[in-house]
């Protein structure tokens with residue numbers, strides 16, 4: 795993971811909103827998909843209700859995060875774009891992740907894989923919104939045409955379910971990397987503990 799440790803409070807709050815919403819969405823979504831799995835006594839009506847409420851919260855959070863990245867004080871959109879320092883570092887970084895090299899390549903705040911992951915999460919989230927709202931409002935003419943575009947209701951449920959697994963696996967990988975490769979960043983993100991100067 796990157797070596798620049800700056801996670802301002804707004805970024806940390808929005809990160810945690812994403813975390814809470816995503817856990818709730820995977821749990822309730824999985825239950826909607828397989829209702830025979832018990833979800834702490836939560837019934838289908840409540841699970842669906844929670845799924846939709848968290849959908850609105852996470853989407854609002856996503857809009858806020860994009861706005862803040864573009865116009866907020868740190869204008870950190872640059873960290874999500876290609877940067878000179880990262881040029882030619884994708885394969886060395888991959889080799890480091892797979893224990894094929896010992897030293898971590900020097901990159902900007904986020905290396906190319908992180909940038910790609912974070913941008914793809916945003917795209918995948920809005921894709922979930924598209925497929926989710928199409929399922930929710932399937933009787934509306936516009937949304938029913940979206941359902942047809944995806945090959946019908948069965949297909950759209952299956953696609954929405956599959957993309958959930960994309961989130962599950964990539965988030966697990968993210969958690970693994972932050973805990974085992976970038977613990978300082980974890981302490982900063984969750985507890986606001988700033989690393990020593992020399993760590994910058």
Ligand code: HEM
Nearest residue numbers: 819823824826827849922923926927929930951955958961
């Ligand atoms: C962001 C906006 C989202 C909206 C509007 C949305 C909406 C919906 C709707 C309407 C359903 C169908 C409910 C039913 O048939 O009773 C559903 C099912 C589901 N959602 Fe979402 N969802 C969203 C995001 C997510 C996310 C982020 C995840 C997980 C990462 C997720 C996972 C699931 C799963 C697994 C199902 C069950 C699919 C199936 O029928 O097999 N959803 N969602």
